[in-house]
Amino acid sequence: MISQNEAAGRNALRTGTILFVFALVATALLAFTFSRTQPTIERSQQAAKLALLAxxxxxxxxxxxxxxxxxxxxxDDLLGTRQPSAMWVARRGDNITAVALEAIAPDGYGGNINLIIGIDMDGMVTGVRVTSHRETPGLGDYIDRSKSPWVEQFAGKSLTTPPAKRWKVAKDGGAFDARAGATITPRAVVKAVRDALAYFARHRAALVAPSISTEKKKP
Structure with missing residues (x-):
């Protein structure tokens, strides 16, 4: 006759075995799903990054x-970065025409404002986009291109256009518009863009020097 303790032990073993099998099957299914969907996810991420660079x-x-x-x-302090960041090199034929730099405005109202800034070989901004931020919704988030065209005003600007003393928001006597009541955020972005231009001017030769022999031409 099976004792109560033996029965309890067998039940526990049976339950543990069943749970183990379920966990094994679930893990296998997750691994299979990941292996099937990962290439699609990576392609989507690359497409999104390429669209942003464009x-x-x-x-x-x-x-x-x-x-x-x-x-x-x-x-680099001028980029606001505390760890390595990314740079993309634009070429037309054999000529380097522009770069896109990741930068951070560390003094946003809600903290870091992450940016990507395009700069051509003449030191002129070709475009600016905010990639992430924690600014107040409905107040400081107009720096996001999906909410407002505000960042478009940087295109065509350089270290000398406008003059250095006018690289500020209009409230501070500068050349850049900003919404009333929400000037901390645009101040941070204006400073970050100007600092990125200063970084490019200082390191221009080194930035365009890396070998691009492994790059592939667009079809």
């Missing part, structure tokens, strides 16, 4: 594969 680097400037042109840039 917003700051006009397509007429390049005929190379921008994603393949990415280089790592060391941390």
């Amino acid at each position: 917003q700051v680097l006009p397509p007429a400037l390049y005929d190379n594969d921008l994603l393949a042109s990415m280089h790592s840039v060391p941390p």
